[in-house]
Amino acid sequence: MAEIIKAIKGTCDVMPDDSYKWQYVEQTMLNTALLYGYREIRIPVFEHTEVFSRGVGDTTDVVQKEMYTFDDKGGRSITLRPEFTAGVVRSSIENGLVNGTLPVKACYIGGCYRYEKPQAGRLREFHQFGIECIGANTPAADAEVILLANQVLSDIGIKNLSLEINSIGCPTCRAEYHKALKAYFADNSEELCGTCKDRLERNPMRILDCKSPVCKGIAEGAPVVLDFLCDECKEHHAQLQAHLDAAGLKYTVNPQIVRGLDYYTKTVFEFVSGDIGAQSTVCGGGRYDGLIAQLGGPAVQSVGFAMGLERLMMVLGAQNAEFPEKATCDIYFAPMGENEQVFATKLCAILRAEGFEALSDINGRGLRAQLKYANKIGAKFTCVLGEDEVKCGILRIKNMQNGEETEVNAENIVEDFYKLINTLALDNLTESMF
Ligand code: ATP
Ligand code: MG
Numbered sequence: 001m002a003e004i005i006k007a008i009k010g011t012c013d014v015m016p017d018d019s020y021k022w023q024y025v026e027q028t029m030l031n032t033a034l035l036y037g038y039r040e041i042r043i044p045v046f047e048h049t050e051v052f053s054r055g056v057g058d059t060t061d062v063v064q065k066e067m068y069t070f071d072d073k074g075g076r077s078i079t080l081r082p083e084f085t086a087g088v089v090r091s092s093i094e095n096g097l098v099n100g101t102l103p104v105k106a107c108y109i110g111g112c113y114r115y116e117k118p119q120a121g122r123l124r125e126f127h128q129f130g131i132e133c134i135g136a137n138t139p140a141a142d143a144e145v146i147l148l149a150n151q152v153l154s155d156i157g158i159k160n161l162s163l164e165i166n167s168i169g170c171p172t173c174r175a176e177y178h179k180a181l182k183a184y185f186a187d188n189s190e191e192l193c194g195t196c197k198d199r200l201e202r203n204p205m206r207i208l209d210c211k212s213p214v215c216k217g218i219a220e221g222a223p224v225v226l227d228f229l230c231d232e233c234k235e236h237h238a239q240l241q242a243h244l245d246a247a248g249l250k251y252t253v254n255p256q257i258v259r260g261l262d263y264y265t266k267t268v269f270e271f272v273s274g275d276i277g278a279q280s281t282v283c284g285g286g287r288y289d290g291l292i293a294q295l296g297g298p299a300v301q302s303v304g305f306a307m308g309l310e311r312l313m314m315v316l317g318a319q320n321a322e323f324p325e326k327a328t329c330d331i332y333f334a335p336m337g338e339n340e341q342v343f344a345t346k347l348c349a350i351l352r353a354e355g356f357e358a359l360s361d362i363n364g365r366g367l368r369a370q371l372k373y374a375n376k377i378g379a380k381f382t383c384v385l386g387e388d389e390v391k392c393g394i395l396r397i398k399n400m401q402n403g404e405e406t407e408v409n410a411e412n413i414v415e416d417f418y419k420l421i422n423t424l425a426l427d428n429l430t431e432s433m434f
Helices: 021-035 049-055 061-067 085-094 139-155 173-187 194-202 204-209 213-219 231-247 309-318 338-353 369-375 387-391 410-433
Strands: 046-048 067-073 077-080 104-113 125-134 161-167 265-273 281-287 302-308 331-335 359-362 381-385 394-399 405-409
Touching: 021 104, 021 139, 021 309, 021 381, 046 049, 046 085, 049 077, 077 302, 085 104, 085 125, 085 302, 085 410, 125 139, 125 173, 125 309, 125 405, 139 161, 139 231, 139 265, 139 302, 161 231, 173 194, 173 204, 194 204, 204 213, 204 302, 231 265, 265 302, 281 309, 302 309, 302 359, 331 338, 331 369, 338 387, 338 410, 369 381, 381 387, 387 394, 394 410
Parallel strands: 331 359, 331 381
Antiparallel strands: 046 077, 067 077, 104 125, 125 302, 161 265, 265 281, 281 302, 381 394, 394 405
16 A cells, blocks of 8 residues: 655644534634725735745744745745735735725735744644734724724634733834843843844844743843833823723733734734643734835835634634534435436435535445435435336435425425425424523
8 A cells, every 4th residue: 555645744634524613713703804894815825035034024033944935946035924914015015005095904814834843833834814904003093903803802702812912112212122122131141042142133122022931031020112112102002002991802011022023013912812821822913014115115004913723723622612503414315226316416406506415325325325324424304216206206305303204396396495494493493492
């Protein structure tokens, strides 16, 4: 036998029996985003590497260590998207959206690729849902984006998340903060990890985001960004809180949150779960006022977030969240011979055109094996087709829940099958009432 080929480390398959959960979560996200005016944007999985090196920032872990970058056959440097924001901004500039009616409100769902050490909640291919609000610079925009994230998380059934917000200032006040951070960390530079030694020179704020326990420990005593905010950033931060308070959304201000990507300015935030261990941030976002200009667009300010679907599924699993029932086969036709199989194909075609999941034998199995199969897949109704059924067109449709059989004329199959399916819905309703 040929050797089995395994999936790439850090990737996951979703099986046909489980995908309904993903579909439910993704559809809910898109529906909720629509309530805030966000419509889906679809962008390529790969971009010119420069989109990310310039967009995400070349002092970030993502760009320095985690990107899947390769030369294509034409010798161009290509990168699989490690996140969506830079690509969405690239696309909004290229397609002229940023020069049109603002804000541009776009949401997305899809795979992201990062060369990270795989562990629970940290994959090499993972999926994000996110939104970008491009061309709005008010605290009200930040608040709307955070409220949307909160509603998405609650609509998919997640409970017990905490929201943490911070402001990391604008380039003006951050310059002062960087100076203070450099001075602080320079005193402890011997103990910092190799990466952080490098960060100290190029981007000291990144040290606050380091996952090494030693660096984390040192960072605890570091100067706090909120003490360095300029008047405008301070006011923005205060106004955001006024909006969140008005909407009744609880949060804590956590000055340690700096987020992993370089493009953030002013507001940053995270939703964190206590239910899934170390990789606990399920949603991260913030304001990125400089990014559009950095990627060649006009000076318009923006805000957005991204959430990791795998981590959300882990939380839903840990919380035993309920999903809507999985769809099962509406009717299974069990033909006893070849002629009957042709008749089954016709009946299936008629019912599928009406939107029913109608199946029949395609393996040439015997009747017993067919009915066993129908049972296994949870068919709601079955219908055995023999010579008589084909000849007279009178079908006996069996309700698999209570064993009841109903005679139906093949001529009226659509109308009569609607009635049968409706009785089933009614039965279930009365059952759940008692
Ligand atoms: P972390 O600090 O966990 O590495 P990050 O700051 O790199 O996260 P972002 O780039 O802001 O994360 O991505 C937003 C969200 O995408 C994260 O909050 C998380 O839910 C998810 N995510 C990021 N990286 C991964 C990964 N390697 N595997 C699974 N989910 C991820
Ligand atoms: Mg990361």
